[in-house]
Amino acid sequence: MQEFIKIHPQDNVAVALCPLSAGSTLQADSQTVILAEDIPQGHKFTLIALSEGEEVIKYGSPIGFTKEPVGAGAWIHTHNLRTGLGDVLTYHYEPQISSLASSAPAFFQGYRRADGRVGVRNNIWIIPTVGCVNNIATAIERQAQEYLMEQIDEISAFPHPYGCSQMGDDQEHTRQILADLIQHPNAGGVLVLGLGCENSNIEELKKYIGDYDPQRVRFLVCQESEDEIADALDIIRDLAEYAGQFRREPIPCSELVIGMKCGGSDGLSGITANPVVGAFSDLLISKGGTTVLTEVPEMFGAETQLMNRCETEELFQETVDLINDFKEYFKSHNQTIYENPSPGNKKGGISTLEDKSLGCTQKSGSAPVRGVLSYGEPIRGKGLHLLSAPGNDLVASTALAASGAHIVLFTTGRGTPFACPVPTMKISTNSALYERKSNWIDFNCGTMVEGTPLNELAEQLFDKVIRSASGEKVKSEEAGFHDFAIFKQGVTL
Known part of the structure; x- marks a missing residue:
C-alpha cells in the first residue's frame, strides 16, 4: 500500500495515506524526507523547509501561508498554517478548452411521465x-x-x-x-x-x-x-x-441528472472520492447527461478553476456573480467569508478553506461549465452546472433535488446517515469508514489508495448509479430516511 501521495509536481507538501510515525524515512521524487513527528492519515507534512509567510502548495495551488518557520518532514495543519484568502475579488476570464469527448450511449430503467419528463423513483x-x-x-x-x-x-x-x-x-x-x-x-x-x-x-x-x-x-x-x-x-x-x-422503461442516460455534494470531508476527500465523482461526472456528460455542483462557499479559493472552464464569457460572468453574491451574503450578516472548515474537516486533515475547496471542486471533473443556476432554479440544459446554495448538507442536497437532480452523490470522510428528497448515495473517502458504517455508506473510494485505479472506480460508480436509477435502493432509502431543508435567508415576522 502506498504510504503517502504528492498530488501535484509543484506541491511542497504530501498527504499521509495511512498513519506515519516520527522518524520514518520517505522518498518523494528525488527528495528524502525524515518525518519530524507522527502524521495522522489524511494530514499533510512538508517536503522541504518553509520560512514564515511562505506559500504552502497542494493540488498545485496555494492553500495558505505558514505562520512560522516549518522544517522538512513536519506536520503542517491549523497550528502553523493560515488562509491566504481575502475579500471580494476581481476576476479575469482565461478560458480553458475541454478535451472531453462523446462516448457510447447508456441506458437505465426509469419512469416516463405524462409530460415527457423522466423519474428514477415512483x-x-x-x-x-x-x-x-x-x-x-x-x-x-x-x-x-x-x-x-x-x-x-x-x-x-x-x-x-x-x-x-x-x-x-x-x-x-x-x-x-x-x-x-x-x-x-x-x-x-x-x-x-x-x-x-x-x-x-x-x-x-x-x-x-x-x-x-x-x-x-x-x-x-x-x-x-x-x-x-x-x-x-x-x-x-x-x-x-x-x-x-407507471412502469419502468429504458431511458437514455442523456436524460439523467446527478447532483454532487460533499460533507464531513477528510484529507483523502480530494484524493479519492471527489476525483472519482469528477471522473463519473465526465463519463455521464460524455453520454449527454447532466451533473450539478453546489455548496458555493466551498468553491472559495478554487473558483477560478471553475470560471475558466465556463463555455462562454457570459457564463464566466454569471459564475463571478455566483461567487461574489455569496461573499456579500456573508458580509451582510457580519460573518467572516473564509471561516471554514468545520471541526470534523480539521480533524480529518483539512487546514484551510483553500485546502477544502481545491479538494471539493474535484467533483466537477474536467467538463466545461454549461449552466449557472440561482437557488431554486430548475435545470434546463445538459452538461455541468453550478448551483447557488450554501455548504450545509441538508440545505444544499435539497437544493440539488429541487433543481431537478434525480440522485445526489454525497462524498464523505466522516460519515452521515441523512437523506434528501431524492436517493442520496453516500461515497466514502476511506475504507475504514466504509467498513465501520456499512449501514450508511453505499460505495467505497478508499480502495483507490490500496491500488484500484481512478478510472476503474469511476466505471464501478457509474454502474452503481445506473442500478440505483433503475430501482436499486441506496442505504438511506433502505433505512426509511428522507429529509428536507430550505435555505433560510431573511426576517421571520
Whole structure:
C-alpha cells in the first residue's frame, strides 16, 4: 500500500495515506524526507523547509501561508498554517478548452411521465405548504403506508418550518423550492397539504407551480376539511392508483441528472472520492447527461478553476456573480467569508478553506461549465452546472433535488446517515469508514489508495448509479430516511 501521495509536481507538501510515525524515512521524487513527528492519515507534512509567510502548495495551488518557520518532514495543519484568502475579488476570464469527448450511449430503467419528463423513483409525496400542518402530514404518511403497492416505491412527507411569517426573497425562495419539489418527476403523485391562512397558501403556491397534471398533483386545505386526515387518505388512495400505472422503461442516460455534494470531508476527500465523482461526472456528460455542483462557499479559493472552464464569457460572468453574491451574503450578516472548515474537516486533515475547496471542486471533473443556476432554479440544459446554495448538507442536497437532480452523490470522510428528497448515495473517502458504517455508506473510494485505479472506480460508480436509477435502493432509502431543508435567508415576522 502506498504510504503517502504528492498530488501535484509543484506541491511542497504530501498527504499521509495511512498513519506515519516520527522518524520514518520517505522518498518523494528525488527528495528524502525524515518525518519530524507522527502524521495522522489524511494530514499533510512538508517536503522541504518553509520560512514564515511562505506559500504552502497542494493540488498545485496555494492553500495558505505558514505562520512560522516549518522544517522538512513536519506536520503542517491549523497550528502553523493560515488562509491566504481575502475579500471580494476581481476576476479575469482565461478560458480553458475541454478535451472531453462523446462516448457510447447508456441506458437505465426509469419512469416516463405524462409530460415527457423522466423519474428514477415512483414515489408519492406529501408536501406541506406551511409548518403548522407538519404533524398532520407525518400522520398521513404513517397511515398511508397501506396504499403501498409493487409499483410505488415510497410514500413520504416532507415537513419544514416555513411557509408563513416570511418576507421578501426568503418567502419567494420557500415558494419556489416547494413548487420545484411538487413538480419533481421522481414523484408519481403529490398531495399538497395547506392550512388555509398561511402566506404561502395553496392558491398562492399554484402561481409558482405553473401547469400541472391534476391526476398527479392534488390539493387539500385543512381548515376547509371536517376530517383532513380521512380526506387526505382518500386522495392518497387515488394518487396510488394513478401512479401505480407507471412502469419502468429504458431511458437514455442523456436524460439523467446527478447532483454532487460533499460533507464531513477528510484529507483523502480530494484524493479519492471527489476525483472519482469528477471522473463519473465526465463519463455521464460524455453520454449527454447532466451533473450539478453546489455548496458555493466551498468553491472559495478554487473558483477560478471553475470560471475558466465556463463555455462562454457570459457564463464566466454569471459564475463571478455566483461567487461574489455569496461573499456579500456573508458580509451582510457580519460573518467572516473564509471561516471554514468545520471541526470534523480539521480533524480529518483539512487546514484551510483553500485546502477544502481545491479538494471539493474535484467533483466537477474536467467538463466545461454549461449552466449557472440561482437557488431554486430548475435545470434546463445538459452538461455541468453550478448551483447557488450554501455548504450545509441538508440545505444544499435539497437544493440539488429541487433543481431537478434525480440522485445526489454525497462524498464523505466522516460519515452521515441523512437523506434528501431524492436517493442520496453516500461515497466514502476511506475504507475504514466504509467498513465501520456499512449501514450508511453505499460505495467505497478508499480502495483507490490500496491500488484500484481512478478510472476503474469511476466505471464501478457509474454502474452503481445506473442500478440505483433503475430501482436499486441506496442505504438511506433502505433505512426509511428522507429529509428536507430550505435555505433560510431573511426576517421571520
